[in-house]
Amino acid sequence: xxxxxxxxxxxPVESFVHHLDPRVKxxxxxxxxxxxxxxxxxxxxxxxxxxxxxxxxxxxVPLPKVIGALRGILFLVVFTATxxxxxxxxxxxYWDAPAVLFEWKIIKITQEGIIFSIFLVIRLVLxxxxxSLLTYTTTPVSLTDGVxxxxxxxxxxxFPVHALALVMSxxxxxxxxxxxxxxxxxxxxxxxxxxxxTGGPAKRVKAVVPVLVPLLVSALRRADELGEAMEARCYxxxxxxxxxxxxxxxxxxxxAFLLGAGLLAGMIVMRYFPVFAL
Amino acid sequence: MKALEFQNVSFSYGDGAFAIENLNFxxxxxxxxxxxxxxxxxxxxxxxxSDGLLTLDKGEIRCFGIPLNEKNLLTIRKDLGIxxxxxDSQAVASxxxxxxxxxxxxxxxxxxxxxxxxxxxxxxxxxxxxRRSMLSRLSGGQKQRAAIAGVLALKPRMMILDEATxxxxxxxxxxxxxxxxxxxEEEGITVLMITHFMEEAMLCGRAVVMNRGEIVMQGxxxxxxxxxxxxxxxxxxxxxxxxxxKRLREGGLNVPDVxxxxxxxxxxxxxxx
Numbered sequence: 001x002x003x004x005x006x007x008x009x010x011x012p013v014e015s016f017v018h019h020l021d022p023r024v025k026x027x028x029x030x031x032x033x034x035x036x037x038x039x040x041x042x043x044x045x046x047x048x049x050x051x052x053x054x055x056x057x058x059x060x061v062p063l064p065k066v067i068g069a070l071r072g073i074l075f076l077v078v079f080t081a082t083x084x085x086x087x088x089x090x091x092x093x094y095w096d097a098p099a100v101l102f103e104w105k106i107i108k109i110t111q112e113g114i115i116f117s118i119f120l121v122i123r124l125v126l127x128x129x130x131x132s133l134l135t136y137t138t139t140p141v142s143l144t145d146g147v148x149x150x151x152x153x154x155x156x157x158x159f160p161v162h163a164l165a166l167v168m169s170x171x172x173x174x175x176x177x178x179x180x181x182x183x184x185x186x187x188x189x190x191x192x193x194x195x196x197x198t199g200g201p202a203k204r205v206k207a208v209v210p211v212l213v214p215l216l217v218s219a220l221r222r223a224d225e226l227g228e229a230m231e232a233r234c235y236x237x238x239x240x241x242x243x244x245x246x247x248x249x250x251x252x253x254x255x256a257f258l259l260g261a262g263l264l265a266g267m268i269v270m271r272y273f274p275v276f277a278l
Numbered sequence: 279m280k281a282l283e284f285q286n287v288s289f290s291y292g293d294g295a296f297a298i299e300n301l302n303f304x305x306x307x308x309x310x311x312x313x314x315x316x317x318x319x320x321x322x323x324x325x326x327x328s329d330g331l332l333t334l335d336k337g338e339i340r341c342f343g344i345p346l347n348e349k350n351l352l353t354i355r356k357d358l359g360i361x362x363x364x365x366d367s368q369a370v371a372s373x374x375x376x377x378x379x380x381x382x383x384x385x386x387x388x389x390x391x392x393x394x395x396x397x398x399x400x401x402x403x404x405x406x407x408x409r410r411s412m413l414s415r416l417s418g419g420q421k422q423r424a425a426i427a428g429v430l431a432l433k434p435r436m437m438i439l440d441e442a443t444x445x446x447x448x449x450x451x452x453x454x455x456x457x458x459x460x461x462x463e464e465e466g467i468t469v470l471m472i473t474h475f476m477e478e479a480m481l482c483g484r485a486v487v488m489n490r491g492e493i494v495m496q497g498x499x500x501x502x503x504x505x506x507x508x509x510x511x512x513x514x515x516x517x518x519x520x521x522x523x524k525r526l527r528e529g530g531l532n533v534p535d536v537x538x539x540x541x542x543x544x545x546x547x548x549x550x551x
Contacts (some may be wrong), residue, residue: 227366244379
């Protein structure tokens with residue numbers, strides 16, 4: 001079950017996308033998210049999806065990996081789609097049938113609701129694929145370097161940018177470790193007869209406590225050990241610190257940046273001058 | 279020159295009892311010393327005191343002649359690297375190379391120099407092929423070798439291994455011991471190996487046995503192993519393979535002290551043929 005969580009897992013191959021400057025990738029992700037939320041018609045989403053598909057092919061990350069990442073948000077997608085499907089109010093007619101297809105008590109399935117739900121699902125999927133593409137193609141260190149560099153202006157108001165970046169990098173490093181640990185504790189509790197997937201909601205929540213408490217204790221112990229190991233390796237306050245990896249902006253980055261900018265511009269134009277308005 | 283020197287050192291965790299009491303102890307430069315002791319004998323406290331992770335109550339500690347204090351802390355930490363027990367909670371970064379760079383980055387070295395040090399550290403630990411690997415995908419022994427590389431990148435003159443093999447399988451343990459032995463012999467790094475595996479102590483030049491915060495025995499590993507009755511009273515048992523080696527020698531077969539059965543088999547074979 002926990003093996004499915006693949007967020008933050010770097011997929012080590014060499015590709016155009018892997019070699020992009022992390023800052024460009026982070027900005028691209030933000031631009032992409034804004035763009036798909038600006039989109040108001042299927043053609044716009046289609047263009048965004050095509051661009052992402054291109055990035056995906058170029059990145060050489062295998063498709064099953066990306067689909068694996070989608071499983072994590074499956075519940076969220078199904079939930080939002082269902083809610084919208086059942087309660088969306090709208091009277092537009094898209095095909096030869098009454099606007100309201102089904103009505104019972106507060107539930108009302110409309111043509112517009114169906115279209116809107118599909119639209120929403122595509123949006124969420126694109127969002128998830130784009131963000132997992134970022135983590136698949138960027139090592140945690142360059143990701144944090146990117147964040148650190150992008151937030152650098154905040155140093156001006158004495159915001160501890162370096163510390164924040166380090167916290168992020170350590171958090172990403174510990175995701176797989178804590179996953180394994182959770183699985184181990186769950187197995188240990190199961191071996192002692194506790195059951196995590198039977199009984200009513202109250203019973204299930206109660207069963208989680210004996211997993212969470214040891215997990216928290218062990219996380220704190222690890223934090224302590226890590227602190228010692230970092231100190232022993234001369235970590236102090238981050239002043240006078242140098243960086244081994246330097247971020248470099250190359251022609252690839254310019255290309256990706258222009259693609260992102262083009263997408264955003266296109267989305268803005270299509271929002272106000274729709275081709276096939278919904 | 280003395281690499282590490284404890285003079286009348288006492289330390290208490292604040293519970294009234296001394297974890298280490300009036301300890302006098304030194305390690306010569308280039309030595310390979312094992313510190314043995316069962317749980318709670320104060321051997322890990324020794325490591326943490328050495329580079330100021332714990333502050334001693336009484337006495338003085340010197341590392342390569344430099345007294346340990348607030349002012350010299352960074353200098354000493356550069357000279358004295360520590361590898362800890364848990365392979366999963368020592369690394370800051372997810373990729374081997376990035377983690378090895380952490381130490382040199384902290385002391386503000388240039389990019390070129392950091393690159394050179396990563397090359398050196400990974401070569402010395404035999405981890406070159408894992409340079410771009412995810413730490414979470416490596417075996418325990420490989421993770422610990424990466425941790426050693428991380429310490430090595432600071433070019434320490436002395437290295438303390440605080441039960442660095444305790445959480446590893448026999449294969450991982452052998453990998454670590456081999457790497458450390460090589461570092462001691464080829465790079466001249468002074469090594470203090472804290473362990474409760476008696477087998478590992480057999481490869482060291484000198485073994486020190488601790489009990490209740492005091493040094494109770496000292497000598498070459500063979501001298502220590504001779505007194506196995508005494509060892510038992512400190513909660514340490516002679517490794518079975520050690521007993522076998524000893525018996526073989528008594529029986530007239532000239533085998534050295536070795537770590538594992540395979541090696542012993544080879545030694546016996548070369549003795550017989």
